[in-house]
Amino acid sequence: MAVRPILTWPDPRLSARCDPVGGADVSVLAADLLDTMYAAPGRGLAAPQIGVLMRVFVMDVTWKDGTPAPRVVIDPQIVWRSDETVVGPEGCLSIPGVLADVRRARDIRLAWTDLAGRRVEETLTGFAAICAQHEYDHLDGLVTFDRLPPDQRGALMAAYQDRLPS
Numbered sequence: 001m002a003v004r005p006i007l008t009w010p011d012p013r014l015s016a017r018c019d020p021v022g023g024a025d026v027s028v029l030a031a032d033l034l035d036t037m038y039a040a041p042g043r044g045l046a047a048p049q050i051g052v053l054m055r056v057f058v059m060d061v062t063w064k065d066g067t068p069a070p071r072v073v074i075d076p077q078i079v080w081r082s083d084e085t086v087v088g089p090e091g092c093l094s095i096p097g098v099l100a101d102v103r104r105a106r107d108i109r110l111a112w113t114d115l116a117g118r119r120v121e122e123t124l125t126g127f128a129a130i131c132a133q134h135e136y137d138h139l140d141g142l143v144t145f146d147r148l149p150p151d152q153r154g155a156l157m158a159a160y161q162d163r164l165p166s
């Protein structure tokens with residue numbers, strides 16, 4: 001398995017809507033995503049971030065605390081969102097150096113296919129809920145910038161683009 005290069009925004013592949021996996025074998029992709037996420041180091045990574053436009057992401061919200069719990073999430077659906085929302089700073093491995101204050105549902109119920117092909121469903125709370133919504137957005141071609149009010153979006157994007165090599 002391999003650590004793959006992570007695309008940085010505004011690479012157009014980060015704005016693409018990804019295709020469903022269906023029954024395809026994504027075990028190598030999943031292993032590469034996990035290797036790349038841990039190496040970054042990060043707690044979530046979506047397939048389009050390594051240039052694969054399929055609806056797959058990985059997350060592990062506890063490994064940095066010493067308790068690895070990798071999840072491979074294939075063809076996810078957010079089947080419920082809490083009315084209650086929270087706003088918190090989010091980084092993204094594809095937008096290095098930027099923290100964006102994004103409003104998200106506090107809790108969600110997520111359904112997905114696991115690597116064994118089983119459809120599973122779980123209620124996510126706290127950081128796991130935020131991380132899953134962030135990674136899910138990548139599958140629809142959305143990054144944190146796209147979740148900001150226009151004034152905040154403009155200022156943050158300008159600051160980020162000023163630092164890009166031209």
Ligand code: NI
Nearest residue numbers: 091092093094
């Ligand atoms: Ni991200």
